[in-house]
Amino acid sequence: MSILGAIKRFAAVGAVVLAAVSLQPTTASAAPQPVVGGTRAVQGEFPFMVRLSMGCGGSLYSPTVVLTAAHCVSGSGNNTSITATAGVVDLQSSSAIKVKSTKVLRAPGYNGSGKDWALIKLAAPINQPTLKIATNTTYNTGTFTVAGWGAAIEDGAQQRYMLKASVPFISDATCRAAGGAYSDLIAGEEICAGYAEGGTDTCQGDSGGPMFRKDNAGEYIQVGIVSWGIGCAQAGNPGVYTEVSTFASAIASAAATL
Incomplete structure (x- = not known):
């Protein structure tokens, strides 16, 4: 590729x-x-959707873990630089839930082709439905x-x-x-x-x-x-x-x- x-x-x-x-x-x-x-x-239609501050999307795998793409992150380890926004369709809504990251785990062996998944650990739970x-x-x-x-x-x-x-x-x-x-x-x-x-x-x-x-x-x-x-x-x-x-x-x- x-x-x-x-x-x-x-x-x-x-x-x-x-x-x-x-x-x-x-x-x-x-x-x-x-x-x-x-x-x-529509508000509440896809409550598991997450917007990530580095310019990517994601989904709530669990209340404290976001599933996203490996190419959205630079690697695995402690990371407090990402903000996850959830709970809203309108990113400017005063109801938006915003939580910082604490860790990132990128797919082992990811080299730019395939295996394009990563997990982001959140500092606090997002109390929205998750996506199985x-x-x-x-x-x-x-x-x-x-x-x-x-x-x-x-x-x-x-x-x-x-x-x-x-x-x-x-x-x-x-x-x-x-x-x-x-x-x-x-x-x-x-x-x-x-x-x-x-x-x-x-x-x-x-x-x-x-x-x-x-x-x-x-x-x-x-x-x-x-x-x-x-x-x-x-x-x-x-x-x-x-x-x-x-x-x-x-x-x-x-x-x-x-």
């Missing part, structure tokens, strides 16, 4: 933070796209929901309100057929989603946020973590997500050490 071809969907605060669309190519001719396919989430993670591949199909905060155009400011969108599963074979960096998709560690015609996707700034769906009991379950992609909701360029079920056991073991 070339560093120019596959772009991680992380954005530092004040940089690109898009929700419900995907990253623009890093070429001079690439025009910024408006947010497409996304609608504003998939422990097998049963729900790695169908239509997924993605959500996050972001700008309406590439290089714009972070959005105040959370947006949500739906994206369908794409098979590994179809995803690889897109060519370029997609040819190096790591089966079993990454899962793709999006529309063949484009128009709806996750993007820079959504990194670390969850891709989820309803399980057979009607409860939300996380199947992916926003990782990388090429283009901004462009035809033939799907979003790529960490396949959570593959790492469920490792995530549980790591969380138990925090």
Whole structure:
């Protein structure tokens, strides 16, 4: 996977933070796209969503642990520099819950390809519903929901309100057929989603946020973590997500050490 071809969907605060669309190519001719396919989430709709101060998203794995992407953090160890914001759709709401980090645990062996998960330990619990993670591949199909905060155009400011969108599963074979960096998709560690015609996707700034769906009991379950992609909701360029079920056991073991 070339560093120019596959772009991680992380954005530092004040940089690109898009929700419900995907990253623009890093070429001079690439025009910024408006947010497409996304609608504003309702307060309380996804209470497990977390906004992280370094420009990423995340989900509440437990009241004191946030699950995010490995590429959103610099490594493992004590870390008090991250602020997690939760409990609101409106980031400027006076009801927003803000908690500092104490530790970070990045996926062992992470080197920029695959294994794109990390855990952030919080200084105090966030008393909101958590998001359970998939422990097998049963729900790695169908239509997924993605959500996050972001700008309406590439290089714009972070959005105040959370947006949500739906994206369908794409098979590994179809995803690889897109060519370029997609040819190096790591089966079993990454899962793709999006529309063949484009128009709806996750993007820079959504990194670390969850891709989820309803399980057979009607409860939300996380199947992916926003990782990388090429283009901004462009035809033939799907979003790529960490396949959570593959790492469920490792995530549980790591969380138990925090």
